[in-house]
Amino acid sequence: MKKVDFLMAGVGGQGTILASNILAGVGLELGYEVKKAEVHGMAQRGGTVESHVRWGDTVSSPLVEEGKTDYLLGFEMLEAARWPTYLNKESVVIVNRYRIAPPAVNLGKADYPKEQQLDEMLKNSAGKVLWINGTELAAELGNPAMIGVVMLGALSSLLGGEEEAWLKVVEDLVPAKFLDLNKKAFAAGRDSIK
Amino acid sequence: MAKKLMTGNEAFAYGAYLSGVRVGAAYPGTPSTEIMDNFSRYPGVFAEWSPNEKVSLDVAIGASYAGARSMASMKHVGVNVAADSLFYAVYTGLKAGLVLVVADDPSMHSSQNEQDSRNYAKFAKLPMLEPADSEEAKQYVGLALEMSEQFDTPVMVRSVTRISHSSTPVEMEDRQPPPPPEEPPAYERDARKFVMVPANARHRHPVVEERLQQLAEYAETTPVNRIEEGSGELGIIAAGTSYQYAREVFPEASFLKLGMVYPLPEKLIRRFASGVKTLVVVEELDPFFEEQIRLMGIEVRGKDIFPIIGEFSPALVRSCAAKAGLIEGSQGQKEAAAAAAKASELPVRPPMLCPGCGHRSLFYNLRESGALVLGDIGCYTLGFAPPLSAMHFTGCMGAGIGVAHGIDVAKVKDRTCAILGDSTFFHSGIHPLIDILYNGGSTTTVITDNSVTAMTGMQQHPGTGITLQKQKTKAVDLEKLVRAIGFEKVDVADPYDIDKMAKILDDHLNSDEPSVIISRRPCVLYTREKNPPPRVDEEACADCGICLDLGCSPLMQEEGHVSIDPILCNGCNLCVKVCPSEAIIPQESW
Numbered sequence: 208m209k210k211v212d213f214l215m216a217g218v219g220g221q222g223t224i225l226a227s228n229i230l231a232g233v234g235l236e237l238g239y240e241v242k243k244a245e246v247h248g249m250a251q252r253g254g255t256v257e258s259h260v261r262w263g264d265t266v267s268s269p270l271v272e273e274g275k276t277d278y279l280l281g282f283e284m285l286e287a288a289r290w291p292t293y294l295n296k297e298s299v300v301i302v303n304r305y306r307i308a309p310p311a312v313n314l315g316k317a318d319y320p321k322e323q324q325l326d327e328m329l330k331n332s333a334g335k336v337l338w339i340n341g342t343e344l345a346a347e348l349g350n351p352a353m354i355g356v357v358m359l360g361a362l363s364s365l366l367g368g369e370e371e372a373w374l375k376v377v378e379d380l381v382p383a384k385f386l387d388l389n390k391k392a393f394a395a396g397r398d399s400i401k
Numbered sequence: 402m403a404k405k406l407m408t409g410n411e412a413f414a415y416g417a418y419l420s421g422v423r424v425g426a427a428y429p430g431t432p433s434t435e436i437m438d439n440f441s442r443y444p445g446v447f448a449e450w451s452p453n454e455k456v457s458l459d460v461a462i463g464a465s466y467a468g469a470r471s472m473a474s475m476k477h478v479g480v481n482v483a484a485d486s487l488f489y490a491v492y493t494g495l496k497a498g499l500v501l502v503v504a505d506d507p508s509m510h511s512s513q514n515e516q517d518s519r520n521y522a523k524f525a526k527l528p529m530l531e532p533a534d535s536e537e538a539k540q541y542v543g544l545a546l547e548m549s550e551q552f553d554t555p556v557m558v559r560s561v562t563r564i565s566h567s568s569t570p571v572e573m574e575d576r577q578p579p580p581p582p583e584e585p586p587a588y589e590r591d592a593r594k595f596v597m598v599p600a601n602a603r604h605r606h607p608v609v610e611e612r613l614q615q616l617a618e619y620a621e622t623t624p625v626n627r628i629e630e631g632s633g634e635l636g637i638i639a640a641g642t643s644y645q646y647a648r649e650v651f652p653e654a655s656f657l658k659l660g661m662v663y664p665l666p667e668k669l670i671r672r673f674a675s676g677v678k679t680l681v682v683v684e685e686l687d688p689f690f691e692e693q694i695r696l697m698g699i700e701v702r703g704k705d706i707f708p709i710i711g712e713f714s715p716a717l718v719r720s721c722a723a724k725a726g727l728i729e730g731s732q733g734q735k736e737a738a739a740a741a742a743k744a745s746e747l748p749v750r751p752p753m754l755c756p757g758c759g760h761r762s763l764f765y766n767l768r769e770s771g772a773l774v775l776g777d778i779g780c781y782t783l784g785f786a787p788p789l790s791a792m793h794f795t796g797c798m799g800a801g802i803g804v805a806h807g808i809d810v811a812k813v814k815d816r817t818c819a820i821l822g823d824s825t826f827f828h829s830g831i832h833p834l835i836d837i838l839y840n841g842g843s844t845t846t847v848i849t850d851n852s853v854t855a856m857t858g859m860q861q862h863p864g865t866g867i868t869l870q871k872q873k874t875k876a877v878d879l880e881k882l883v884r885a886i887g888f889e890k891v892d893v894a895d896p897y898d899i900d901k902m903a904k905i906l907d908d909h910l911n912s913d914e915p916s917v918i919i920s921r922r923p924c925v926l927y928t929r930e931k932n933p934p935p936r937v938d939e940e941a942c943a944d945c946g947i948c949l950d951l952g953c954s955p956l957m958q959e960e961g962h963v964s965i966d967p968i969l970c971n972g973c974n975l976c977v978k979v980c981p982s983e984a985i986i987p988q989e990s991w
Contacts, residue, residue, distance in 0.1 A: 218750065231406055231568060241406060242534075244567040246432075246510045253954055254752035267648040269534075269567035273716035274737065285747055291740035292716075308957055309748040314788065314949050315958035317748040332740050351968070 210263035211239075211366075212271040214293055215358075217282030218307050219256050225380065226280070226355030227258035230362075232376035234262035237368065244269035255286060278365070279333070280358045282341075283307050288325045291332035298333040301361050301400070302326075303341035303354060337361070339399040345392055353392040356381070360396020370397075407571040409564040412535035413502050414439035415571065416542030417472045421579040422500070423447060424464035426457035428828060429857035430476030431511035432565040433504035437474050438860070441869045445581075450860055450869045453798070453828040454479035458486040458501065462555075465499040466595070468586030470546055474502040477518050478797060482829070484521070487555065491527045492605040493595050494553035496586070498546030504560040507685050507712035513778065513797060515711070517686035518559050522663035526609050528616045529557040529663040530625065531641045534569040537625075541660065544625065552612055552619075559662065561685070563642045563712065617664040625660025628673055635727060636677030638670070638690055638701075646718045647683040650728065665693050674699045681706065681727065685713050754783045756955050757931070757971025759922025760849055763896040764791040765951060765975065767818065767847075770906050775805040777821035777830075780856045780924075781849045784820075788950045792820065799829025806833065806842045816910040820847045823879065824854035824862040831886070837915045838887050845909040845916050848879060849896075851924040859927050883917045890916035897922060899978055925971055932972030933988040934965055941984035948976040948985065 213230060217223045227243055234241035239262035246256070259271045273292045281287020281302040294300070304322070311317035320328075322338075329336045339361050345353040356377060363373050374390060381389045407415065413436045417425065425448040427437035441448035451457035454475040464471040475483060480503050487501065503521075506512040522529035530545055532538040538560065545556035593601050620626060635654040639647045640662050648656070657673040659665070674680045674694075682691045682703035691703035706725040707718070723730035754761045764784035767774055768791040776782055776792040777800065785792035794804055805819035821830050826848050837844050854860040861867045866876030883891055890912065892905045902920065909916045925931070934955070942962035949956055955969035956976060965976070965985075977985045 219752070228568075235404075235406065235570075240570065242567060242569045243406065244563055246562065246566060253750070253755070255750045267645040268642075268715045269563060269569060269645070270714050272649065272719070273714070274731070286750070289744050289747055291744050292737050308954075309750040310753060310952060310954065311748045313954065313957045315946075320747065328740070328743060332737075 208264050210261065210266070211277050212275055213260040213278045213280065214271055214276045214290060215258040215260070215280045215282065216286040216290055217256055218286060219254050221256075221282045222352055222355040223256055223258050223282055226359055227260050229355070229359055229373075229376050229380055230260045232380065233373050234260070236372040236376060237262070239263060240266045242266045242269040255289065257290070278362060280362060282354060282358065284322065284325050285309070285320060288320070288328045291328065294332040296334050299335045299337070299365060300329050300333045301337050301339060301358060301365075302329070303358060304338050305342040305354070337400050339396070341396065341399070344395045344399060348388060348391050348395060350388065353389060356389045356392040357396035357399070360393040361400050363393070364397045364400055403573045404570040405573050406568045407535045408435065408566055408568050409532070409535050409538045409560055410435035410504075410566070411439050412538035412571050413474065413542055413558070413560070414443070416539035417500070418443040418446065419539070419574055419576065419578055420543040420546050421470050422472045422546070423469040423581060424461060424471040425449070425474070426451045426460040426471075427474045428452070428454045428457055428479060429854050429860040430454075430479050431857055432506055432562040433474050433476045433479070433502070433560070434857045434860065435565070436502055436504075437869065440472065448869050450854075450862060452863055454483040455486055458483040458490070461499055461501070462486060462490045462495070465495040465497045467588055468497050468582065470497045470499070472500050472502065472542070474504070476512065477503055477505040477516050478512060478514065479503070480518060480521055482798070484525070487521070487525050487527075489597055490555045491525050491609055492597055492602055494608070495549060495555065496589065498549035499555045500542055500545040500549060500558055501555055502542070502558045502560060504562070504565045505686070506562050508562070510562055513795070515686060517689060518557070519662055519689045520687065522557055526613055527554050527557060528552070528661065529559055530660055531559045531662045532564060532660070533641050533644045533658070534564070535567070535571045536569065537660065538564060539571055541625070548619070552616060554612055559641070561642055561712070613664055617667065620661050620664055620666040621668050623661055626666050626669060627658050627660075628669075629656040629658060631655040633676060634678050636673055636680045637683055638673070638680070638694070639683040640690075641685075643683045643685050643713055643718075646713050646715045649715050650719045650722055659690070662689070665690065667697055670694060670697065671699065674701070679727070683707060683713075683718060751786060752783060753786060753952055753954065754780065755926060755971070756953055756969055757925040757973040759851060759896040759920065760784060761789070761951060761953060762899055762922075762973070762975050763847070763849060763902065763920045764789045765979065766896070766899055766902050766906055767791045767820075769903065770910060771816070772818045772906075772910055773808070773813070773815035775801040775808065775817060775819045777801040777825050779822035779825050779849075780851070781820065781822055786952065788952045798825055799833065802830055802833035802844065802846055803836060805844045805846070806837050806840070809842055809844050818845045818847060818906075818910060820849060822855075823848060823850040823852060823864050824860075826879070827863045827877070831882075834883065834888075834917070835886055842915050843913045845918065847918045847920055850879060850919050850921040851927070852921070853924050853927045855924045855927065859924070879919055888915065888917050890914045891919070893919040893921055895922055896920045897973060897975070899975070925973075930971075932974070933991045934967045934970035934972050935974055935977050935985045935987045937962065937964055938984045938986055941982050943982045943984065945981065947979055947981060951975060951979065
């Protein structure tokens with residue numbers, strides 16, 4: 208039975224929900240059964256957020272099972288490292304090299320881990336860890352909020368398959384006036400890990 | 402038929418629309434909010450945000466009495482507020498179908514407890530359905546309405562966070578909702594049925610008990626309770642999300658999938674149990690099925706394997722099942738535990754007040770005042786969190802004012818202050834305010850008016866002048882309302898003006914007169930107001946940490962000074978006002 212399990216991790220407000228909607232839509236385009244889960248509400252206020260997206264011939268649980276994630280997309284460096292129990296030695300992690308300090312770090316009461324430390328933690332649990340300057344790429348194109356589409360561009364180059372399916376869903380879900388920009392962001396993400 | 406990905410909440414709304422629900426009423430509450438939000442957008446329906454859940458259920462009941470199919474939706478704790486109405490409606494019965502959709506929140510992602518609403522079905526003596534995905538969410542609302550009419554009772558449909566906020570495929574249907582009747586139906590003036598004075602209610606209780614017996618018979622044959630044949634070694638009884646997790650963990654087992662979770666089909670359960678060697682109930686939260694099955698005299702396992710606390714996941718069901726010897730354990734658990742331990746040391750990221758939020762300015766002043774602050778449920782609850790640490794109690798919607806009054810009459814030494822939001826005030830703040838005035842209390846109540854129900858995602862309320870269906874309406878004026886109750890000491894101020902607010906707080910907290918302060922600053926996420934971020938003069942910064950103690954995320958500790966992240970900053974300039982060194986300089990332009 209074929210299945211692909213995705214986990215997206217980030218900070219409330221980074222746009223993981225739009226990105227997970229796009230990823231779910233692509234799964235449907237490709238003919239999979241798709242389920243998706245996330246938590247709304249209180250966590251939106253700058254807290255840790257995670258989205259689960261599952262593609263498969265049949266999918267029961269909307270939640271990815273720990274230890275069985277195929278792809279982890281870390282929208283923020285520290286948040287990427289929070290989910291080792293979901294990974295296995297085959298898992299691929301894409302990390303956006305972007306830092307949002309948690310409150311304890313802002314207050315000088317904790318240190319933000321070094322990139323190398325986070326990289327080691329991820330490599331311990333996953334098979335492959337890829338870093339991209341996603342927020343920077345999105346900002347260069349004019350809007351750092353497009354990070355989700357950049358991440359999906361990167362993911363698409365790993366998954367292979369038709370780019371049309373991805374762009375069709377992006378077109379459906381992104382406001383028309385931002386479509387061209389988002390297409391560029393998708394291409395920038397795709398090229399970032401070629 | 403085309404399939405579309407829908408959240409459970411979207412599917413509940415779609416099912417209600419397709420089934421001809423014409424009246425919907427709700428109070429927002431995570432994870433239920435989007436049910437009524439979505440329903441309100443369908444053509445030809447009436448949908449409202451009621452001031453609270455009890456009112457919403459009464460509205461739905463009234464519509465049903467008048468012959469219109471209706472739906473009320475709320476979060477689990479909302480049923481506590483609406484319970485009085487739920488119980489009478491079970492006695493009276495209805496005219497047209499009524500469905501109450503309740504969304505539980507196991508693991509308390511956004512709630513104050515994790516009560517299991519299935520207990521309400523047993524307590525109030527009405528049937529309950531529980532879908533396991535969005536397609537079932539759509540279907541079960543329709544089934545609930547049919548059952549409601551067939552058995553003359555309200556029907557509850559239970560959701561949980563992982564149903565309400567998960568997206569799964571839903572069949573889009575060609576059928577149109579049944580048209581409304583051409584002639585408005587007459588209200589049936591039947592006192593024996595609708596006037597629950599003791600003499601009539603005594604006559605209704607046997608009806609309720611008889612109906613439950615009939616519903617139990619119905620449960621035996623309804624297709625939503627189904628046996629999925631598997632191996633005879635292991636039989637799993639499950640409903641809702643637990644069914645989905647168990648399906649992945651026990652691919653070989655036989656399943657009794659319950660779509661109707663109360664009353665239970667005893668004969669079906671006996672038949673299923675007799676065909677399997679080991680019978681296991683997989684259910685989140687309370688041992689609701691397990692206890693009833695045990696009372697049938699059937700040997701069953703459940704809470705000796707799976708926890709009573711918190712939500713389940715596929716991994717949790719698998720590890721509990723492995724420990725109990727139901728399946729083989731997986732490898733590499735030690736390594737995973739070590740990695741998890743390391744990850745748990747990473748700095749946490751709790752939710753906090755947004756940059757620019759008026760509540761932060763208010764809580765800064767409250768902290769400075771030293772008052773004991775008795776709070777409530779909403780965004781402002783985050784004022785409890787360090788470094789503000791300026792709220793000392795939160796229980797449930799509307800509790801803060803009464804608790805403050807109780808603390809006052811017990812004569813604590815602290816100066817006290819009750820605090821609640823505008824939407825919470827309309828929900829359940831008015832009665833305790835009346836209590837203070839009536840019973841000679843002296844409590845100061847602060848209404849943090851951000852002019853919207855912000856925490857649940859910007860819903861309208863009676864103070865905003867706009868309805869759920871975006872109609873202009875009369876806005877209830879908070880100040881006039883509290884003055885009309887009889888409060889004479891009432892002040893309205895902008896929390897951004899911290900000097901003025903400090904004076905008002907000092908005046909009110911030191912007065913024996915009961916009083917109200919309306920702290921008014923619209924939610925910045927709602928108004929999308931943003932001003933130029935201030936600039937830090939690094940030379941002038943004394944590195945004292947006073948601004949950091951506001952707990953505002955753009956403010957960051959650097960070597961020897963603070964900095965401000967211009968992307969995150971909202972430009973409210975609170976940090977400018979509290980800086981003793983004049984090191985944070987407001988900017989006129991970007």
